[in-house]
Amino acid sequence: MKTKLIVLLSWCLVALTQAQVEKIEPPFWWSGMHAQKLQLMCYGKDISKYNVQIEGITIDEIKKTENPNYLFVTIDTKGIEPGTFSIHFLEKDKIAFSQPYELKKRRENSSQRKGFDSSDVMYLIMPDRFANGNANNDSHPDTVEKADRSKPGGRHGGDIQGVIDHLDYLKDLGATALWSTPLLEDNEPVYSYHTYAQSDLYKIDPRYGTNEDYKRLASEMHKLDMKLIMDYVTNHWGSKHWMIKDLPTKNWIHQWPEGFKRSNYRMTTQFDTNASVVDSKGCMDGWFDTTMPDMNQSNPLLLKYITQNAIWWIEYADLDGFRVDTYSYNDKEGIAKWTKAIMDEYPDFNIVGEVWMHDQAQMAYWQKDSKIGAIDNFNSHLPSVMDFTLHDALMVVFNEDKGAWDKGMIKAYDNFTNDFLYPDINNLLLFAGNHDTNRINEIYQGDINKYKMAMTLVFTTRGIPQMYYGDEIGMLGNRDKKGDGDIRRDFPGGWKGDTQNAFLSSDKENGRTNDQEAFHSFTKKVLNWRKNAKVIHTGKLLQYIPFDNVYVYFRYKEEKSVMIIINNNSNDQELNVTRFKEGLKDYKMGTDIITDSNIDVTEAITIQGKTSMIIELK
CATH class of the missing domain: 2.60.40.1180 (Golgi alpha-mannosidase II)
Structure with a gap:
C-alpha cells in the first residue's frame, strides 16, 4: 500500500509540473556560446505567480507580461559547464515544483563554421514537391491538412527522407548547397505545403519528418561536402501558432484597430526620406497575408526569442546558412540586431535576405556596410542579398x-x-527563377538554347x-495563368508509381x-x-x-x-x-x-x- 501511495504521489507531482510548465523555450541550450545571456520563455497556466530560482546560476531578470501564462527568465551562462540543472518555481519562498534544463556541449569549432559562398551553387527545392521518401507521414494526426496530390495547392507528400534519398543526384548534378523552403510546422488548414505560416518554431512539420531527420539531412549532406541552408521567416508567423493563440503581450504582433490590415508592400518607405509615417508603418506593420500575423521585432522579448531560435537551429542541426524570407518587411532596426547577433556568434556564417526590389541602389541599401545605408546611419549586417534586378533582365x-x-x-x-x-x-x-516566379523554361517556351x-x-x-x-x-510552370501550384509541380520520379x-x-x-x-x-x-x-x-x-x-x-x-x-x-x-x-x-x-x-x-x-x-x- 505504501509503495502504491509513493507512486501515486510521484505521478501527481509529474502531472502538476506538466500542468504548470507546458513549454520552456529554447528546449535546451549549449555551454560556451558567444552570447552568454539566455532568455528562457516559460509557459504554463498562471505561471507568472511563481518566482524562479536556479542553484549556481545567476538570474539577471525575471520578466512578467500582461499574460499570466508567461515568464521570461534571463540567465547568465558564462562559465557554466555542460550538464543538467533544475529550475525551481517558488511560491511563498517554497519550491512548488522544478523543471530540469540542459546545457549541452557544443560541436568542436562550431562557431567557426563556414557558410555558403561564391564557390557554391545553391539548389532550391520545395520539399513537399521534390520526393516522397516516407509515405507513412504524408498525413499526420497532429496536423489538420491531409495529403491530396490531386490538388495543385494541397500537400503532396514530399519530405526530408525524399531529399536524403536523392542527395547523390544533387551531388552528381554539381550542386554544392541546398536551400529548402521552410520545413517547420505549418498547421494551416489549407495551403500548408507552402510552410511560410509556421505554427511552431522549434518543430519540423511531422509531414516532413522529425527534428532528428532534419539533423540527419545536414549530416548526410556534410558527408558529401554539401551545405544546408535553412529558409528562416522573421517577418511573420502562422495564425495557428500556439503563441499567436495566447499572445505573451499585445504588441508581440502588429495590431490594427480595424483588425487585419495588409502590408502596402512598398519597401521603399524603409529608406525614403520623403515617406509619410503612415506609409512606412503600412509597409513594416501591415500583415503579409491573412494567415500571417506580422511580428513586432521592436519588442525586445520577441526579438530575443527569434534570435535564439535561429541560433538554436544552427547549433542543433549544424546548418551552413540562412535565406531570410521577406527580409526588408521587418522592423529594420530589429532585423539588423537579429542579423548581427547571429553573425557575432558565427563570423564565417552566411545569410542571404530576400529584398525583392527592382533598383540596385535600393537592394544595396540592405547589404552589410552599405555606403547607401550609412546615409541614414543604418547597417543591416546582412552579408548577402538576392540579385532581383538581374532576375528581371533574365x-x-x-x-x-x-x-x-x-x-x-x-x-x-x-x-x-x-x-x-x-x-x-x-x-x-x-537566379533565373525560384518558387515565387514563373519558370525560366516557361518564359522561354522550353527552348534549350535560351x-x-x-x-x-x-x-x-x-x-x-x-x-x-x-x-x-x-x-515548365506558369504562375500567372495557373497559380503557384503550376510552378511547384512534383519532380517526376519522386513518388512511388510515377510513370x-x-x-x-x-x-x-x-x-x-x-x-x-x-x-x-x-x-x-x-x-x-x-x-x-x-x-x-x-x-x-x-x-x-x-x-x-x-x-x-x-x-x-x-x-x-x-x-x-x-x-x-x-x-x-x-x-x-x-x-x-x-x-x-x-x-x-x-x-x-x-x-x-x-x-x-x-x-x-x-x-x-x-x-x-x-x-x-x-
Missing part, C-alpha cells in the same frame, strides 16, 4: 533577338554597371548561383526523356566544371558593351582567365578579337567547356546564333 532578355539601345543583352550589361553600389558583389545570390544562355550567365558571372529544382530537366523518373538518366528504364537529358547534361557539365573553377568563384569581372546583341565578358585572376560569349542574336556572329585584347592578354588558345572544342583566340571567333561559349583560356 525574364525577358533572351526573347529579345534584336539588340537595341535598351533591348537584349544590354540589360544584362547594365545590371553589372551598378556593381559599385554593393559592398560585396561576390556575395549576391543570382536556357543555356540564361544559365551560362548565372553560372559564370560574379556572385552565388542559385537554381530552382526541375529547371535542369526543362520543367517516369527524371532522377535517372535517359539510358535507364523510364529515365529522363531525350529533351530532359539535353537540359540536364548541359547543367551537369557546367556545374561540375565550375566546382574547381576558382577564377569564377572570386575572379574579377571585365565586361564589354554588347554589339549586335552579343555580350562578352571575362572572369579573371592573375594566373587564370575565362572568356564568356553569349550570342543572343538569331544569326551567327563573327567577333573581331582585337577589341577584347584587354581581356585576352597574351592568351593564344582556349577550350569551350560546353562543346569541348579548342578555340584559337588570336583569330576572329565565330559563334552560332542563340548560343553561348565558356572559353577557358590557355
Whole structure:
C-alpha cells in the first residue's frame, strides 16, 4: 500500500509540473556560446505567480507580461559547464515544483563554421514537391491538412527522407548547397505545403519528418561536402501558432484597430526620406497575408526569442546558412540586431535576405556596410542579398533577338554597371527563377538554347548561383495563368508509381526523356566544371558593351582567365578579337567547356546564333 501511495504521489507531482510548465523555450541550450545571456520563455497556466530560482546560476531578470501564462527568465551562462540543472518555481519562498534544463556541449569549432559562398551553387527545392521518401507521414494526426496530390495547392507528400534519398543526384548534378523552403510546422488548414505560416518554431512539420531527420539531412549532406541552408521567416508567423493563440503581450504582433490590415508592400518607405509615417508603418506593420500575423521585432522579448531560435537551429542541426524570407518587411532596426547577433556568434556564417526590389541602389541599401545605408546611419549586417534586378533582365532578355539601345543583352550589361553600389558583389545570390516566379523554361517556351544562355550567365558571372529544382530537366510552370501550384509541380520520379523518373538518366528504364537529358547534361557539365573553377568563384569581372546583341565578358585572376560569349542574336556572329585584347592578354588558345572544342583566340571567333561559349583560356 505504501509503495502504491509513493507512486501515486510521484505521478501527481509529474502531472502538476506538466500542468504548470507546458513549454520552456529554447528546449535546451549549449555551454560556451558567444552570447552568454539566455532568455528562457516559460509557459504554463498562471505561471507568472511563481518566482524562479536556479542553484549556481545567476538570474539577471525575471520578466512578467500582461499574460499570466508567461515568464521570461534571463540567465547568465558564462562559465557554466555542460550538464543538467533544475529550475525551481517558488511560491511563498517554497519550491512548488522544478523543471530540469540542459546545457549541452557544443560541436568542436562550431562557431567557426563556414557558410555558403561564391564557390557554391545553391539548389532550391520545395520539399513537399521534390520526393516522397516516407509515405507513412504524408498525413499526420497532429496536423489538420491531409495529403491530396490531386490538388495543385494541397500537400503532396514530399519530405526530408525524399531529399536524403536523392542527395547523390544533387551531388552528381554539381550542386554544392541546398536551400529548402521552410520545413517547420505549418498547421494551416489549407495551403500548408507552402510552410511560410509556421505554427511552431522549434518543430519540423511531422509531414516532413522529425527534428532528428532534419539533423540527419545536414549530416548526410556534410558527408558529401554539401551545405544546408535553412529558409528562416522573421517577418511573420502562422495564425495557428500556439503563441499567436495566447499572445505573451499585445504588441508581440502588429495590431490594427480595424483588425487585419495588409502590408502596402512598398519597401521603399524603409529608406525614403520623403515617406509619410503612415506609409512606412503600412509597409513594416501591415500583415503579409491573412494567415500571417506580422511580428513586432521592436519588442525586445520577441526579438530575443527569434534570435535564439535561429541560433538554436544552427547549433542543433549544424546548418551552413540562412535565406531570410521577406527580409526588408521587418522592423529594420530589429532585423539588423537579429542579423548581427547571429553573425557575432558565427563570423564565417552566411545569410542571404530576400529584398525583392527592382533598383540596385535600393537592394544595396540592405547589404552589410552599405555606403547607401550609412546615409541614414543604418547597417543591416546582412552579408548577402538576392540579385532581383538581374532576375528581371533574365525574364525577358533572351526573347529579345534584336539588340537595341535598351533591348537584349544590354540589360544584362547594365545590371553589372551598378556593381559599385554593393559592398560585396561576390556575395549576391543570382537566379533565373525560384518558387515565387514563373519558370525560366516557361518564359522561354522550353527552348534549350535560351536556357543555356540564361544559365551560362548565372553560372559564370560574379556572385552565388542559385537554381530552382526541375529547371535542369526543362520543367515548365506558369504562375500567372495557373497559380503557384503550376510552378511547384512534383519532380517526376519522386513518388512511388510515377510513370517516369527524371532522377535517372535517359539510358535507364523510364529515365529522363531525350529533351530532359539535353537540359540536364548541359547543367551537369557546367556545374561540375565550375566546382574547381576558382577564377569564377572570386575572379574579377571585365565586361564589354554588347554589339549586335552579343555580350562578352571575362572572369579573371592573375594566373587564370575565362572568356564568356553569349550570342543572343538569331544569326551567327563573327567577333573581331582585337577589341577584347584587354581581356585576352597574351592568351593564344582556349577550350569551350560546353562543346569541348579548342578555340584559337588570336583569330576572329565565330559563334552560332542563340548560343553561348565558356572559353577557358590557355
